[in-house]
Amino acid sequence: MHNADDYKRAADLILSRTRHRPKIGLVLGSGLGVLADEITDADAIAYEDIPGWPLSTVHGHAGRLVIGTLEGKTVLAQQGRAHYYEGYTPQQVTFPIRVMSVLGVQTVILTNAAGGVNVNYKTGDVMMLIDHLNLIGLTGINPLIGPNLDSFGPRFIGMAHPYDRVLRDAAQRAAAAAGIALHVGVYAGVSGPMFESPAEVRMLRALGADAVGMSTVQETVVARHCGMKVLAFSGITNVAIDQNDFDGEANHEEVLEAGKELVPRLRAIVRGVLNSLA
Ligand code: HPA
Numbered sequence: 001m002h003n004a005d006d007y008k009r010a011a012d013l014i015l016s017r018t019r020h021r022p023k024i025g026l027v028l029g030s031g032l033g034v035l036a037d038e039i040t041d042a043d044a045i046a047y048e049d050i051p052g053w054p055l056s057t058v059h060g061h062a063g064r065l066v067i068g069t070l071e072g073k074t075v076l077a078q079q080g081r082a083h084y085y086e087g088y089t090p091q092q093v094t095f096p097i098r099v100m101s102v103l104g105v106q107t108v109i110l111t112n113a114a115g116g117v118n119v120n121y122k123t124g125d126v127m128m129l130i131d132h133l134n135l136i137g138l139t140g141i142n143p144l145i146g147p148n149l150d151s152f153g154p155r156f157i158g159m160a161h162p163y164d165r166v167l168r169d170a171a172q173r174a175a176a177a178a179g180i181a182l183h184v185g186v187y188a189g190v191s192g193p194m195f196e197s198p199a200e201v202r203m204l205r206a207l208g209a210d211a212v213g214m215s216t217v218q219e220t221v222v223a224r225h226c227g228m229k230v231l232a233f234s235g236i237t238n239v240a241i242d243q244n245d246f247d248g249e250a251n252h253e254e255v256l257e258a259g260k261e262l263v264p265r266l267r268a269i270v271r272g273v274l275n276s277l278a
Contacts, residue, residue, distance in 0.1 A: 031259020174272020185210025189217030
């Protein structure tokens with residue numbers, strides 16, 4: 001278990017390496033790390049250099065923080081994240097979110113690669129999360145389990161407003177202005193690392209999921225516990241297979257490949273949202 005000093009130590013290292021004081025955090029998922037390339041005046045910090053920071057072992061995750069300016073706002077971007085399936089505890093997976101909170105970050109934009117569960121979704125589409133099914137967390141794999149750290153937030157929190165409405169409205173406007181069709185849907189957070197079986201995909205659809213992925217929900221829970229505003233997007237990197245005799249299999253390579261196609265769309269939406277912030 002991490003304690004308040006662990007988060008502070010990591011924040012102090014970051015503060016010693018940059019003069020920027022970010023108020024906005026960006027978490028860039030599989031194949032989406034290049035979204036940080038347009039950050040100007042940037043200071044980069046390797047995850048290895050930050051005490052307690054979970055290293056990403058997954059191909060497609062660079063493993064560094066990029067801190068600088070994007071659309072006139074000071075942002076801290078995480079190029080790659082750690083996942084529960086890598087063997088990290090939920091507390092380790094969400095360590096970066098609490099460090100951001102200690103740094104004064106008040107808004108976090110999470111991105112992920114996800115499988116399309118909604119039958120209308122195609123590879124390359126972008127979905128904004130309006131809500132999630134925290135399948136991994138509801139029954140016990142939850143970063144808030146354990147002694148509550150009161151300096152971050154209270155023991156019990158509501159989750160009626162996981163994704164901020166004002167930010168979602170800004171994203172809708174940014175997408176419309178850029179001519180990008182933006183789905184709005186429910187993300188099912190699972191542990192992975194296997195992709196879902198066809199029966200599981202049909203189950204997720206019956207439960208109300210539009211997309212499925214192996215990240216994000218734990219970060220949202222911890223960010224909301226800290227009182228941060230959260231906005232999140234899924235890049236649909238594959239259509240989840242829902243039929244048993246379909247020839248084919250979801251795989252990480254197609255996830256990374258589709259990520260490239262998604263980058264310009266997500267970039268336009270994220271830039272538009274940043275631009276709209278006061
Ligand atoms: N399932 C779970 N996670 C994913 C998928 C998927 O189909 N695609 C990208 N991440």
